[in-house]
Amino acid sequence: MVSVELKAVSKNWGGTAAVDQVTFTVGEGKLVALLGPSGCGKSTTLRLIAGLEDASSGVIAIGGKDVTQAPPSGRGIAMVFQNYALFPHLSVAENILFGLKVRKLGRAERDERLARAAEILGLGALLDRKPSQLSGGQQQRVALGRAIVARAPVCLMDEPLSNLDAQLRVEMRREIRELQQRLGMTMVYVTHDQVEAMTMADQVVLMRNGRIEQDAPPDELYENPASIFVARFVGTPPMNVVPLTALLAGGGDIAPPPGLDPARLSVGIRPEVSELAENGIAAEVVAVEYLGADTLIEARIDGHPFIVRRPGKVRALAGDKVYIKLSQSLLHWFDQSTERRVVPG
Numbered sequence: 206m207v208s209v210e211l212k213a214v215s216k217n218w219g220g221t222a223a224v225d226q227v228t229f230t231v232g233e234g235k236l237v238a239l240l241g242p243s244g245c246g247k248s249t250t251l252r253l254i255a256g257l258e259d260a261s262s263g264v265i266a267i268g269g270k271d272v273t274q275a276p277p278s279g280r281g282i283a284m285v286f287q288n289y290a291l292f293p294h295l296s297v298a299e300n301i302l303f304g305l306k307v308r309k310l311g312r313a314e315r316d317e318r319l320a321r322a323a324e325i326l327g328l329g330a331l332l333d334r335k336p337s338q339l340s341g342g343q344q345q346r347v348a349l350g351r352a353i354v355a356r357a358p359v360c361l362m363d364e365p366l367s368n369l370d371a372q373l374r375v376e377m378r379r380e381i382r383e384l385q386q387r388l389g390m391t392m393v394y395v396t397h398d399q400v401e402a403m404t405m406a407d408q409v410v411l412m413r414n415g416r417i418e419q420d421a422p423p424d425e426l427y428e429n430p431a432s433i434f435v436a437r438f439v440g441t442p443p444m445n446v447v448p449l450t451a452l453l454a455g456g457g458d459i460a461p462p463p464g465l466d467p468a469r470l471s472v473g474i475r476p477e478v479s480e481l482a483e484n485g486i487a488a489e490v491v492a493v494e495y496l497g498a499d500t501l502i503e504a505r506i507d508g509h510p511f512i513v514r515r516p517g518k519v520r521a522l523a524g525d526k527v528y529i530k531l532s533q534s535l536l537h538w539f540d541q542s543t544e545r546r547v548v549p550g
C-alpha cells in the first residue's frame with residue numbers, strides 16, 4: 206500500500222489559481238474524499254495527482270517518491286470518471302481490459318485479472334455484452350473493473366456516481382468502499398455530495414475557492430467545524446448560524462465565551478439539538494415541513510432564519526409565536542468577520 210502526498214500544490218489558469226497552496230496526505234489504504242461546491246478545484250486537484258495537469262508549483266509524492274514531473278503512466282494510478290468513458294463498440298471484457306492491452310500484459314495474466322475483477326463485481330455473465338446493453342449501475346461497475354484489473358495501488362475517482370439514481374448511488378458507494386478496503390487501495394474520491402463524503406471517507410478534505418477549508422475525519426468535520434462554511438456545508442439541514450446579538454435580543458440566556466467581543470460573535474447550533482420550549486428565545490414560525498421521522502420548523506429569530514428539527518410530528522403553523530431553547534454546551538462560536546471558529550470544540 207502506498208500514500209499520496211500533496212505539498213503546497215497550486216495550479217494557475219492565466220492569472221487565477223484554481224488550486225491554491227493545497228497540502229494534504231492520503232494515508233496508505235485510506236479513502237480521502239475531496240469535497241466542495243462546483244468549481245472549487247476538486248477535479249483539478251485530482252488531475253494534478255494523476256499527472257493529467259502540470260502543477261504550477263508544489264510537490265506531489267506517491268509512495269514517498271516525488272512524481273511531480275512524472276508522466277501519468279509512471280505514477281501507479283488508476284482513474285474512474287463520472288461519464289465512465291466506456292467504448293460503445295467494445296464488449297464488457299474488452300472495455301475492462303482496454304488499458305492492460307495497451308500495456309502489453311501477457312494473455313494468461315490478463316485472463317486471470319479479468320476473471321477476478323468480473324467475480325468481484327458480479328459481471329461474469331455480462332462479459333460479452335456491449336455497454337448499451339447494460340444498466341447504469343452495470344456500466345459503472347465496468348468502469349470500476351478497469352481500475353481493479355490495473356492493480357494500481359492508487360485509485361482516483363471523479364464523481365463516479367453522479368449519473369446514477371439515488372437508490373443505486375447508495376448501493377454503489379457501499380460497494381466502492383468495500384472494494385477499496387478489501388483490495389487495500391489508496392483512494393482519492395471527488396464528490397460535491399457531503400453525504401457521500403461523510404459515509405465513505407476516512408478523511409474529508411473540504412475545499413472552497415481552490416483552498417482547503419478543513420481536513421478532518423467525518424465526525425470531526427461535523428462536530429467541530431473550523432469555519433461557518435464547513436458548519437453549513439456538512440449536515441442537512443445546515444447548522445443554524447446567527448449573530449449572538451440576535452439571540453440576546455430574542456431573550457436568549459446565553460453567555461459569550463470570556464474575553465471575546467459579543468458584538469463580533471456568531472453562534473452556531475445544529476437544528477437537531479435545537480428545542481422548542483415554554484420559554485426561551487422568541488421566534489416566529491415561517492414554515493413547517495413534516496418528513497415522517499421528524500419535522501423541520503423553519504423560524505425567524507429577530508429576522509434571522511433558524512431551523513429546529515424535532516423527532517416525529519410537531520404541531521405548529523406558519524405565523525405561530527414560539528420559544529427556542531439552546532443548550533450552552535452545544536453551541537459553536539465563530540468570528541463574524543473571519544468566519545473562523547473561535548473556541549475549540
Ligand code: ADP
Binds near residue numbers: 241243246248
Ligand atoms: P470542481 O471539480 O471542484 O467543480 P474544477 O477543478 O473543475 O472544479 O475547476 C476549478 C476552477 O478551475 C474553475 O473555476 C474552473 O472554471 C477552472 N478550470 C478548470 N479547468 C480549466 C481549464 N482547462 N482552463 C481554464 N480554467 C479551468
Ligand code: MG
Binds near residue numbers: 247248249
Ligand atoms: Mg469536477
